[in-house]
Amino acid sequence: MSYFTELGLAEPILRxxxxxxxxxxxxxxxxxxxxxxxxxxxxxxxxxxTGKTAAFSLPSLHRxxxxxxxxxxxxxxxxxxxxxxxxxxxxxxNMVGYAKYLNLSVQTVFGGVPVGKQISALGRGTDxxxxxxxxLLDLIEQRALVLDHVEIFVLDEADQMMDLGFIxxxxxxxxxxxxxxxxxxxxxxxxxxxxxxxxxxISDPVKVxxxxxxxxxxxxxxxxxxxxxxxxxxxxxxxxxxGLESGDIESxxxxxxxxxGADRVVKHLIAAGIEAxxxxxxxxxxxxxxxxxxxxxxxxxxxxATDIAARGIDVPGVSAxxxxxxxxxxxxxxxxxxxxxxxxxxxxAISYCAGDEKTYLRDIVRLTGVQPIAAPLPAxxxxxxxxxxxxxxxxxxxxxxxxxxxxxxxxxNRQAEARNRGPRRHPDVAVRPKGARPAPANxxxxxxxxxxxxxxxxxDGRNRNRNRRRGGGRPHAAQA
Ligand code: AMP
Numbered sequence: 436m437s438y439f440t441e442l443g444l445a446e447p448i449l450r451x452x453x454x455x456x457x458x459x460x461x462x463x464x465x466x467x468x469x470x471x472x473x474x475x476x477x478x479x480x481x482x483x484x485t486g487k488t489a490a491f492s493l494p495s496l497h498r499x500x501x502x503x504x505x506x507x508x509x510x511x512x513x514x515x516x517x518x519x520x521x522x523x524x525x526x527x528x529n530m531v532g533y534a535k536y537l538n539l540s541v542q543t544v545f546g547g548v549p550v551g552k553q554i555s556a557l558g559r560g561t562d563x564x565x566x567x568x569x570x571l572l573d574l575i576e577q578r579a580l581v582l583d584h585v586e587i588f589v590l591d592e593a594d595q596m597m598d599l600g601f602i603x604x605x606x607x608x609x610x611x612x613x614x615x616x617x618x619x620x621x622x623x624x625x626x627x628x629x630x631x632x633x634x635x636x637i638s639d640p641v642k643v644x645x646x647x648x649x650x651x652x653x654x655x656x657x658x659x660x661x662x663x664x665x666x667x668x669x670x671x672x673x674x675x676x677x678g679l680e681s682g683d684i685e686s687x688x689x690x691x692x693x694x695x696g697a698d699r700v701v702k703h704l705i706a707a708g709i710e711a712x713x714x715x716x717x718x719x720x721x722x723x724x725x726x727x728x729x730x731x732x733x734x735x736x737x738x739x740a741t742d743i744a745a746r747g748i749d750v751p752g753v754s755a756x757x758x759x760x761x762x763x764x765x766x767x768x769x770x771x772x773x774x775x776x777x778x779x780x781x782x783x784a785i786s787y788c789a790g791d792e793k794t795y796l797r798d799i800v801r802l803t804g805v806q807p808i809a810a811p812l813p814a815x816x817x818x819x820x821x822x823x824x825x826x827x828x829x830x831x832x833x834x835x836x837x838x839x840x841x842x843x844x845x846x847x848n849r850q851a852e853a854r855n856r857g858p859r860r861h862p863d864v865a866v867r868p869k870g871a872r873p874a875p876a877n878x879x880x881x882x883x884x885x886x887x888x889x890x891x892x893x894x895d896g897r898n899r900n901r902n903r904r905r906g907g908g909r910p911h912a913a914q915a
Contacts, residue, residue: 447536461486482623506560547720593622657807669820711737
């Protein structure tokens, strides 16, 4: 019997969780589910990766199933708003999985795809609708959707909604929802303006907060290389070639500050024979989906993303995150590196810090309490850089092919071999930092990157103290 049973969730939901292999609730699930089952409003401070989708989905599905109702044409009983298409698709996928043994339908609507199919599908009505705000309002204006029957409303990633300028659409949507409803409001951060926005949706909420942001970095081995801006591309290409070939890196996310910068990085990587794809707001929905699918399936090992596009990405196996440019908002760094070291695995974050980014680095260190290990430039960097193939002027101007599938299986074979060989570590940090212990051996007798010590060791004192203050022991896998 799992702890989920004790939470009082219906049997078909428990069966779906078993099928997914979830044994224990994550901290946010433990805290949120009982209150939500009682019908309380909820204010959740949590980010993607904590298990918050299940935290709001499971009790909602339980309540909807406990009170079955026929579908109302053009209506829905539960509305989930998400800032990005990718996150909306991911939430809907998860909900379909959790509702597998229930007679509840899940639909998704977001922009960037033709509206016609969405309108006809909504005609029959749905139990659960996951939507981005812009397309939702479009559909309401076209009289393809009414919100009069919403019983449960979830606003996810509120801070990102604000970043994306969704405040007006949200205010309009708030006015269209029935007064009598259950509301859930989630945000990774809770500055005053977000709290004010929350007040428009929730009343007398239960407040749930998990893993203060600065602690999510604990399981990630963090490195920084001080490098000129103009040398970053060569450094990335060289590190990725080495890391992918050795298997130290299986799949990685590269963060750039701009959409244009993401495209440029991809073009250079492809010119150097590294399969890569970009994901950002200027890409069509088809390109974004193709890039993500290729990345998830392991065909494309490198995904280059801007912060906003990357928010919804949940790929359990990301072994490294490269900060090609450091974010100017330190919380964003924690979001980024939270993409690796998920589901109990270890991971590595490598930041490239140019002279004018040093203040960003200082702010990040202050927030996380972790000083990344300095990784030097690779030996013979300049000679290696000079030998790298560059994209032609035509390639740089043209839309690149993002669907380069050649060589995937060879790469996977190399990675499998490397996995059996030993621990994952920064390709250019040859020696363990002073005082670091070797990683412990796993059942196969090989040291695994998950337990790679460098950053953990370096964090040790401070993080242990922080944990102790929180009364926490081992952080839950999904918190990482
Ligand atoms: P989320 O924060 O909702 O994006 O979830 C992060 C990841 O954790 C997803 O891949 C979920 O499938 C997974 N997950 C959520 N709850 C659990 C759980 N109780 N046990 C194991 N994995 C979980």
